[in-house]
Amino acid sequence: MDIVTLARIQFAMTTIFHFFFVPFSIGTGVVVAIMETLYVIKKDEKYRRMTKFWGNIFLLSFAVGVVTGIIQEFQFGMNWSDYSRFVGDIFGAPLALEALLAFFLESTFLGLWIFTWDRVSPKLHATFFWLVTLGSMLSAFWILAANSFMQHPVGYTLNNGRAEMTDFGALLANPQVWYEFLHVITAAITMGGIIVAGLSAFRLLKKDKDIDRDFFKKSMRIGFAVALFGSFTVLLAGDEQMKYLVEEQPMKFAAMEGTYEDTGSPAAWTVVAWANEAEHHQVFGISIPYMLSILAFNEPFGSIDGMDTVNQQLIETYGDRNYYPPVNTLFWSFRIMAGFGALMLLVSGLGLYFTRKKKPWLFEKRWLLWVVAITLFTPFIANTAGWLITELGRYPWTVYGLFTIEDSVSPNVSVTSLLISNIVYFLLFSGLGGTMVYLVKREMDHGPEKEAFGEISQGDNQDGYEDPFDKEAFEG
Known part of the structure; x- marks a missing residue:
């Protein structure tokens, strides 16, 4: 390491x-x-x-x-x-x-x-x-x-x-x-x-x-x-x-949804999936149509930029490197x-x-x-x-x-x-x-x-007990 x-x-x-x-x-x-x-x-x-x-x-x-x-x-x-x-x-x-x-x-x-x-x-x-x-x-x-x-x-x-x-x-x-x-x-x-x-x-x-x-x-x-x-x-x-x-x-959001490519409108929500992170593509996935648009925009249409698109935008802004999380x-x-x-x-x-x-x-x-x-x-x-x-x-x-x-x-x-x-x-x-x-x-x-x-609860032996925060403890 x-x-x-x-x-x-x-x-x-x-x-x-x-x-x-x-x-x-x-x-x-x-x-x-x-x-x-x-x-x-x-x-x-x-x-x-x-x-x-x-x-x-x-x-x-x-x-x-x-x-x-x-x-x-x-x-x-x-x-x-x-x-x-x-x-x-x-x-x-x-x-x-x-x-x-x-x-x-x-x-x-x-x-x-x-x-x-x-x-x-x-x-x-x-x-x-x-x-x-x-x-x-x-x-x-x-x-x-x-x-x-x-x-x-x-x-x-x-x-x-x-x-x-x-x-x-x-x-x-x-x-x-x-x-x-x-x-x-x-x-x-x-x-x-x-x-x-x-x-x-x-x-x-x-x-x-x-x-x-x-x-x-x-x-x-x-x-x-x-x-x-x-x-x-x-x-x-x-x-x-x-x-x-x-x-x-947008990169964090796209990664949370396992989306490498732009979704288009309406966007489907991926319930389960697995990604090949080395080659930047989804191996498999099960999706629900319209659901991602509803979750992201509160309406049944709207598209999400995929990680490939966002990575290219970040390269243009900050320089050439790998921005995939x-x-x-x-x-x-x-x-x-x-x-x-x-x-x-x-x-x-x-x-x-x-x-x-x-x-x-x-x-x-x-x-x-x-x-x-x-x-x-x-x-x-x-x-x-x-x-x-x-x-x-x-x-x-x-x-x-x-x-x-x-x-x-x-x-x-x-x-x-x-x-x-x-x-x-x-x-x-x-x-x-x-x-x-x-x-x-x-x-x-x-x-x-x-x-x-x-x-001290009732029933405990209280013999010899003195509360250090009792005012009488400081007297005499």
């Missing part, structure tokens, strides 16, 4: 693993905020218990997400120093705002939320967590503002081989950032709902008599409601983003993402219907609980597939039309150093992932019967 390939593998590994936990924490944060709001409105103790229990799951994802984010930033300087020099002036402002504004907001109010149970009013306490959720979304926004510059550069000038910012407002007005942001946030909300519903299903599948089944049944219904809203809105957001790509990144990866990643998105919409909608009070069939059929439980893994797969589309689709650019992958790699790294760092990162991520799974499983096994955030 060469340096560029190893550096790309490391970027993919760090990004994908980090992105397991970004939507995890944003989505579960939304669910926990809703649960605490229900407690404030209804004054029902069960919602307080839900908030504490699922808040523990959120805290685990938040902690691992912070660690993996630091690792991702570290490998930028290690493997992509020329890229960092090129975009440093552009990325400085949004990444500084992400750290100084969004992350500080998130972490400060998270600390207040953890340590002020029964010390402030329920309304104020719930407000703390909504501010945590807002902070996590703002963090995502600033990161996506930087990523959107890579997809659609705006507000810059080239000076001495570097991109320098000339208009910060243009970064915020970049249409790419708003399409990405809405897609990512709605996907995160979906993920949060599916995680709560899926983990609740796993818990209900246990035959332990001590399980508080009513707690997990109610948690599951809240998860379904959140996932139904998220999965419906993510389909709308994703559809709008795909239509935007028809004009802005990895077609099969993009084609199938799009179908995996969309397919699992539709599955989550179906499971959450039917889940709400089959858990209604009159006929809660889902709770009575183990095989239905297994369907919900297995669905827990689908948002991780769908989000990964979506991120592959975002990053691989602009090949061969790191910054579309301005800076290539080959130009971005650090000039002083070696194959040996990259091999070693890839192995170290893989082992580190495996350890973090295994620890995360273990801790989540432990929390689920403890159940809501064990009070969260260090509080």
Whole structure:
């Protein structure tokens, strides 16, 4: 393997693993905020218990997400120093705002939320967590503002081989950032709902008599409601983003549809296909007439430029080279993402219907609980597939039309150093992932019967216990 390939593998590994936990924490944060709001409105103790229990799951994802984010930033300087020099002036402002504004907001109010149970009013306490959720979304926004510059550069000038910012407002007005942001946030909300519903299903599948089944049944219904809203809105957001790509990144769109030749009007949508990427042609495919025109233009006519045409246009604009992305990866990643998105919409909608009070069939059929439980893994797969589309689709650019992958790699790294760092990162991520799974499983096994955030539940031995945050601890 060469340096560029190893550096790309490391970027993919760090990004994908980090992105397991970004939507995890944003989505579960939304669910926990809703649960605490229900407690404030209804004054029902069960919602307080839900908030504490699922808040523990959120805290685990938040902690691992912070660690993996630091690792991702570290490998930028290690493997992509020329890229960092090129975009440093552009990325400085949004990444500084992400750290100084969004992350500080998130972490400060998270600390207040953890340590002020029964010390402030329920309304104020719930407000703390909504501010945590807002902070996590703002963090995502600033990161996506930087990523959107890579997809659609705006507000810059080239000076001495570097991109320098000339208009910060243009970064915020970049249409790419708003399409990405809405897609990512709605996907995160979906993920949060599916995680709560899926983990609740796993818990209900246990035959332990001590399980508080009513707690997990109610948690599951809240998860379904959140996932139904998220999965419906993510389909709308994703559809709008795909239509935007028809004009802005036609090569990415054509690759997602496996289209080498111009479609003509009307355009057929290819359901399944396989491409010979070396010779740039489709080996086989099954298509539905008119469907691609309807998906792309909301009408049964309209044509799509194929990859051959777009490649020639890019050659004329940027010079003679191969601009074809990895077609099969993009084609199938799009179908995996969309397919699992539709599955989550179906499971959450039917889940709400089959858990209604009159006929809660889902709770009575183990095989239905297994369907919900297995669905827990689908948002991780769908989000990964979506991120592959975002990053691989602009090949061969790191910054579309301005800076290539080959130009971005650090000039002083070696194959040996990259091999070693890839192995170290893989082992580190495996350890973090295994620890995360273990801790989540432990929390689920403890159940809501064990009070969260260090509080001692009834029946525990309280002899010698002293709350370090109790004001009396500082007296005398």
